[in-house]
Amino acid sequence: MKQKIVIKVQMNCEKCRIKAMKIVAATEGVESVSVEGKDNDQLVVIGDGVDSIRLTSKLRKKVGHAVLVNVNEVKKPGEKTAEKAKPQTSAVVPADKPNVDNPAKLYTGCPPAQVFVYERIHQCGCESNADPCSIL
Numbered sequence: 109m110k111q112k113i114v115i116k117v118q119m120n121c122e123k124c125r126i127k128a129m130k131i132v133a134a135t136e137g138v139e140s141v142s143v144e145g146k147d148n149d150q151l152v153v154i155g156d157g158v159d160s161i162r163l164t165s166k167l168r169k170k171v172g173h174a175v176l177v178n179v180n181e182v183k184k185p186g187e188k189t190a191e192k193a194k195p196q197t198s199a200v201v202p203a204d205k206p207n208v209d210n211p212a213k214l215y216t217g218c219p220p221a222q223v224f225v226y227e228r229i230h231q232c233g234c235e236s237n238a239d240p241c242s243i244l
């Protein structure tokens with residue numbers, strides 16, 4: 109599936125633009141790279157199977173501040189008419205939802221916190237309520 113990815117990158121000079129374009133062009137699956145935008149600060153990447161998040165993080169590490177603006181699928185004009193001609197018949201199958209009274213119990217991201225309660229025990233044998241850890 110061909111994608112059009114738009115990434116806004118902080119590129120203040122020509123050297124930064126060249127560096128960013130080299131990084132993007134070296135990425136696997138990239139077919140074309142262009143610089144667009146009002147201040148020439150957006151990279152438009154067209155490619156097949158490009159991971160947009162990895163590409164954005166790589167630009168952040170190597171060039172500077174980068175923000176993923178848009179990811180769209182690129183379609184040919186002939187494909188649009190073919191898709192519209194197809195009748196869409198899809199059955200909606202409800203997913204099996206567990207029957208739980210509290211939906212917070214379904215979250216399994218982290219184990220529940222363990223709470224330890226310690227009792228202070230006076231071990232000298234006298235019936236004193238004095239703190240056993242006091243310094244004389």
